[in-house]
Amino acid sequence: MPQPEKELNPDASPPEWFGAELRYWRKRQPGLTAAQLGPMVQVSPSVISKIEKGVYRCSRDLAERLDVVLGTGGVLFRAWGMVFGDADKKRDDADSARRRPAEGAIQVPQGRMLDRETSAQLPGSLSSVDRRAFLAATSLGAIAPIDLAHLVAPTAPPELPKRIRPTELEQLRHIADGIHRWDNAQGGGGLVGDFASRSMEWAVRLLSIDCPARLRSELLAGVARLGIVAGATHFDAYAHDEARIAFKIASECAEEAGDWWLRAQTFSFLARQAIWIGDPDEGLTYAEKGLVRSDRLTPTIQATLHSARARAFGKMHDVQGTLAAVGAADDVFAHSNPTEDPAWMHYYDEAQHHGDTAHALWDLAIHADQDPGRAAERFATAVAGHGDNYARSRGISATKLASLVMAKGDPTQAIAIGHQALNDVGRLTSRRAVDDLKELRRFAGHHRKLDEAAHLRQRITTTLQA
Template sequence: MPQPEKVLTPDESPQHWFGAELRFWRKRRPGLHAAQLGPMVQVSSDVISKIEKGHYRCRRDLAERLDAVLETGGVLTRAWGMVFGDADRTRRQADSAHEGLVEGAIEVHRGRILGSDITAALPRSLPPVDRRAFLAATSLAAIAPIDLATLVAPAAPPEVPKQVRPTDLEQLRLIADGIHRWDNAQGGGGLVGDFASRSLEWAVRLLPVSCPEELRLQLLGAVARLGIVVGATHFDAYAHDDARVAFKIAAECAEEAGDWWLRAKTFSFLSRQASWLGDPDEGLTYAEKGLVRSDRLTPTIQAMLHSARARAFGKMHDVQGTLAAVGAADDAFARSNPAADPSWMAYYDEAQHNGDTAHALFDLAIHADQDPGRAGDRFGAAVAGHGDDYARSRGISRTKWASLLMAKGDPVQAIAIGHEALDDVGRLTSRRAADDLKELRQLAGRHRRLEEAVHLRQRITATLPA
């Protein structure tokens, strides 16, 4: 039997009044529950419930979509202006008048913000939109955003060629490079993840196409490379099943092509994913599979795999195993020669190496009472070495460094680094980065007497998705 809906208190605040107004208009559609309305306006049902209860601040674009779906005649958009518009103007004025944080204020990055990308599927029951009628119209006002999405949707997926050409291979390489670049700078959610999925689907459809013998290995290598970057993007967005499929495609293509470097890279990602998901034993197995015939791998690739082993041992809280794997990774990296590496390994520089090994040492410091300085020094080097092209890696390293100091060092320094981390992470669509922020927020809760720690926790809460 369904639970009765909570009685609302519209007199408590303007935000509560707005929520009650939303419920009034929803109830005018008999049988329409919050769980049904959410996907219709491209948010979760939980967001609708929180808005109605006054626990969540509605965005203007959402108010506009609610007006369109509930056919209110624009009531909610006008109400939004009265309830939230003044607050927005005040905040913009304050931001322009003051640089940096004002005492007592919470800085919130708006843009892409973690998890705010639209992931709900568009309803399929909407009537089709007449493209000619739309083109003849003079205004967007009469057409809902959800109808516009239907209007611009492609009628069919792109066609594959009748025979694989060198230009197709070049396109696969350029797309893989683009996804890798966008993923590292912005995170794997939103449009990046969607584009990645569509690109891999097109690439896989190339595999059975007639291909000249001299291009076959290149095709397999290009699809393997694309599978790796697509899998990494899905991993970052927590689409783990999709990530595993992409990595499996990459592994099969790399094996068939006889490309030991791409094979090793695939197993490195499978290792990291397994360890992240709480199965470090499987993660260790994948890393060691990648190291089979390590004589065929460059020192940089060996260092990457030993770092994956270290992260698996760290999750096991195995002190000796972790330290030995970090040592092996350091030894291999000391022999690195970028000129001998494939171009797609260029990301694994000193900053990346320090960040990867620091994560393993972080687990020892937090869970095995080991020296936190070893991890802290490496996080600091990673942060200093990563530029804006690797904003996600820099943001994650800053967040973990702040968590380490919050738990085992100077909380004041941790707070300063935590705010810097938010400057990076608040602009990303990375679920991994969001989870690291939650860990930092929890550790900051140990220092409730520090007003700055309370402020950091508030800012993290404001940055994370509801």
């Protein structure tokens, strides 16, 4: 028998009041548990329970997703601004401007709701129901200009079909392809990431819909594919928790569908994310898991996993392990045949392969005093081979090449390459690309006597501030 949920005290503190509001709206969805709600908004089930108890700080983006899933009309997002907004130091100036009431506006005093010192409710103070009505009816609109975005934003999640049809499977494919294109051309931030989140929430809901047995595997594969591209988008924007959840959902769906190709691709991305955030050992483990039953994988898919292994060894500064993994990746990629690969693997072409393996060799050149020429040659091949549809990959490879040459070669040549990279990276919304630019700026700082290096550093700074 399930344990009864803990009774909440909404007057104890602002976070606990927010948690009580979340539970109120969740309970309006009959039978919806905190454990079920978590995956629907791309967080772990325990996070919802902790927010409801007031012991976990809800993020701004999560509040927006909860509004969409629970159909609150934006109540939780507006409540988030009142409860947590003041703690966001980055918005202090903007918050101060918003808090100055416009002429003729209603002035709302800070009442006991925002007082952390006592849980007692003063006579005449707003009850939870009154607060909810205030948020739903007037809220910040009383003291700030009307936000037109709320007038056009959906107040409820998209209506779901009563039964899965081929139409939904086609939509899954088109959405995944679209996110993949936008992510590679523009980066994973901004609208691309937001659309990926909303699409993933819709896809996860599809899993609970009645589905004919003949379509079940295809549905699972479709959600897995979308989970991979959504996770990759969040990874690029450094929304790592969201990325990890999307990848895990993709992995489970691929396993249940019996799709070894999608399973391997999921582990490839989990490996890359772990390596990027500083855990190459975990990344190596993921890559090895992806290579289980490699006889069932195409050479191209095998190459992605061996490239991930190489990047893990590179971060560990393991020269022999890196070179062996790069060699293994090259060997299997030499047998790559696009006609044998699923359509979603076509991005992994010669340019992508050279860029991926070059990253591993870059670490050896910078940190293990190995020949920089091997990495430089591969990065140059990647830059030349990537078209505008893969502007992010081209920009990142060019940035890493510029850093490598700046550190180990001719700084004048590196400066020219760096300016070329900025032409791509300056248009992206990619946190990974931003970090690589900061790295290039540090390397350029080693050549302070060169006016051209100072100019490149200034251009990088201007680009990062734009």
